Amino acid sequence: MNTFTKEERLCSKKSLDLLFSNGSSFLLYPFRVSYLFHDTPAKYPAQIVINVAKKRYKRAVDRNLIKRRTREVYRLQKCNLLYDNLLNKDKLLLLSLQFVGKKIYPYSFIEKKMIAALHKLTSTINANDIETI
RNA sequence: AAUGCAAGCUGUUCUAUCGUUUGAAUUUCGAUUCAAGAGGAAAGUCCGGGCAACAUAGAGCAAUUCGCUUCCUAACGGGAAGGGGUUUAGGGAUGAAUACCUAAAUUACGGAAUAGUGCCACAGAAAAUAUACCGCCACAACUUGUUUGGGGUAAGGGUGAAAACGUGAGGUAAGCGCUCACGAUUGUAUAAAGCGAUUUAUACUUUGGUAAACCCCGAGUGUUGAAAAACCAAAUAGGCUAACGCAUGUAGGGCGGCUCGUUCGAUGUUAGUGGGUAGGUUGUUUGAGGUAAAUGGCAACAUUUAUCCUAGAUUAAUGAUAGAAACCUUUUGUCGUUAAAAAACAAAAGCGUACAGAACCCGGCUUAUAGGCUUGCAUUUUUU
């Protein structure tokens, strides 16, 4: 259930280019969320990439810490909030989380913000579906 | 004993749940189980190598790096031992200056007697060919004096970071290494000691600084870095090879920047071969490896024997949560004491436990580092 394997990560260079050139995005501090639907269905309904910029965090230790915390929060929350909404669609969601904060936040803060971000993502997706229908 | 500084060593532990990378085993191919999974600096990228591709036809110039000696090392701008210099402190000599002895710190330390050039602000007469400001000295002149003139003179003055080697004596019109004694400094020759840098003695000889200014001498340096490189790989552009033709080694290109020299060499037709990119595999973790002992060496280090195999990711694993322990800091209480303090014990609080994350691999250097331990130095207090 609470897995985070290689199939759930976004590794392909092509799909990354596609996501950053065509995908839509919104900002919910400290995350900048970009997403795009892709037609090739896979084992998991979403692929994610977590991005912490070298310009904002100079030390590799800080970058690793932020990435690990966000990854852990995503791993624990994605089933309840994200996957249930995507199960009835035969599409792959490409997702990118860019961390745009300035300092090192504790785990609880990141957890709260991640839940809010996922809620906003699902609501925007559903709204778009209604519009297209 | 406390505090501070410097150097070296070390670099918190356990349990539960969920998760991750690699390997092995099982498998109903869904997965399950087991094992392993960051450092002393992994950092900075400051040096040196291995490895790989390209280039290999060289010579000269240019550019650039290093620079006491011997040794260690695969190599180094690294390290060890030594020599010289500089600074500081102390010591006992001397008329004084210097030198001498001892200890500590420090040193990018080839060459200014192997050539040449540049620079030395301000101040000062003068900053390197001493154009003599004051002063000193004799000579000449007449206006006979606080005079003028052309000379000699670097002992004294003041300036400066630095003033033509320092101190004393002789000598001199006055002076001057002009001469002498002692001493500093530069090189050469001889002798002795040392592998050598160099040291000591004697003779002769030199006397501003600056080469982290240009430069000279000696020794070196090919370029690019795993985003190197090899292989696998469906469709499509294009490429390569051979033959013929054009041209006759021409335009132009390669050989690090230039010159010489050397080498390739335009467009077309036919035939053959073959695969840029997405992605994957190798490179890639057994190595100038670690640990222990013995031997050699003042030491850096080397040799031998035994033993061990210990991360391998690639949008990038090694984590998150909860609990407990250890240590640290603060507060409170008990004990202790004449009184306080220290020590000890107990309790509570603290998102207190550093610096920091492998990315092809090694050897160094540099920098960062809570707490603990060891050593050295400095300060303060107490006792003798």
Added chain:
RNA sequence: GCUUUUGUAGUUCAAUGGAUAGAAUGUCAGAUUCCGGUUCUGAUGAUGGGGGUUCGAAUCCCUUCAAAAGCA
């Protein structure tokens, strides 16, 4: 991972090894004005940090910190 460049007043730039580090602009104070602006006068304020070479360092050398750019 690799390569390279740059650090000077609050800001934009100068300065041949010679130091009182300069200019514009900004800020503050004063004058002018009924008030403000303009103008004039004066003040303010800097060589990223540490060490070395030198008589003397913003400049030369070493080291470190920060910022920026490039390589698919």
